[in-house]
Amino acid sequence: MGKIVVFGAGGRAGRKVVAEAAARGHTVTAVMRTPDTRLADRHVTVVAGDVTDAASVAAAATGHDAAITTAARLDVPAVDFYTAATRALVTGLTGAGVSRLVLAGIGPALEAAPGRRMLDDPAFPPDHRAFALGHVAQLDVLADAPLDWVVLAPPPVFLDEAAERTGRYRTGGTALLEPAPDSFSYADLAVALVDEADSPRHHGALVAVGP
Secondary structure, eight states, rough: OEEEEEEEETTTHHHHHHHHHTTOOEHHHEEEOOOOOOOOOEEEEEEETTOOOHHHHHHHTOSHHHHHHEOOOOOHHHHHHHHHHHHHHHHHHHTTOOOEEEEEEOOGSSSETTEEEEEGTTSSSSSHHHHHHHHHHHHHHTOOOOSSSEEEESEEESSESSSSSOOOOOSSBBBOSSSSSSSSHHHHHHHHHHHHSSOOOSSSSEEEEOO
């Protein structure tokens, strides 16, 4: 089994990713700003780290086969956080010799119609647009990155933390999946993210994922 480093491991998505990777027998390094040792077990090492600092990223990632990030911050402007984090991930992972990076995106970055993203719709809530634009900004940073990266964007629906893992999901392109689902579980999002770290299927792209 391989070694996977997970950034943002303390969040709802991150915890599911850590659990999924560990259940497959991977050696997992769970990186979070404030370490929660309750996540630690024989497969999981919990460490403190800053995803916006390239040196911190490199220190956590050295010796791993792939990286997954579900990191998010709501206390700083989204564009500032996601661009800083993505730059640090690119620099830090490159320095650590880790080439595969799997990122969790968001549905509003996907196209609702050809050439028109969901977040560009005049009816899209203005208070959500800034956060969505932060995710879009990371794609600009990734465009020229010397990494094998993919951004998996779940649908803009309720993400269920309590729903059980089914192990089933589908992927698309840069458009919202049709028919539109009512919900998607964090557990199955984690399955998709770990699958892309285990056996990469998509490269250098924003990819819709959902039930």
